[in-house]
């Protein structure tokens with residue numbers, strides 16, 4: 240008797256790995272075609288395993304998988320990028336733990352994650368390769384990620400009076416995900432963060448350009464931008 244198995248080819252990066260049985264691993268992949276999937280990587284813990292590298296956190300590979308019952312299994316795989324520098328530099332690696340935790344929480348199987356995968360790969364490529372301020376890169380990633388997911392705020396004018404924001408003090412309201420000028424803010428000041436004009440321009444830039452260009456800007460004063468990325472992403476994550 241012959242069993243016909245359908246092999247599936249996908250590109251994916253390991254965003255989580257868990258030990259399973261003695262020699263196996265369950266790896267969570269963010270893929271170009273299948274969304275986020277969990278796969279059993281048989282024998283991946285053995286030192287002579289052909290998929291030893293592929294089953295490690297943050298390794299990007301082309302996988303050949305097969306599905307049996309409800310599980311995907313790794314048949315074989317070929318490494319595309321190991322992002323080596325990240326592994327040996329904790330200052331670079333630690334903030335990425337947060338990103339993969341976030342990706343794990345907001346993505347699902349069969350979701351269209353192609354753009355999210357490209358954004359994530361581009362982000363860790365830049366963190367891996369260059370010595371840029373990691374927290375600026377992380378904020379940039381978060382702004383683009385939630386834009387892809389449909390949560391981009393309106394950035395061209397005050398959401399209430401429609402006046403030009405640039406001639407005013409600028410406030411971001413994370414409860415309604417809107418920008419306001421000072422006179423349109425309510426009395427409850429806890430729901431706002433004040434941001435600088437240059438930060439607003441940087442946010443507009445990130446929202447306007449293609450994923451490949453999002454890191455090509457320079458900010459002299461970065462604290463507002465870092466704070467905005469964090470507050471915006473936290474607020475949007477809790478609304479998903």
Ligand SMILES: [Zn+2]
Nearest residue numbers: 397400420423
């Ligand atoms: Zn206004």
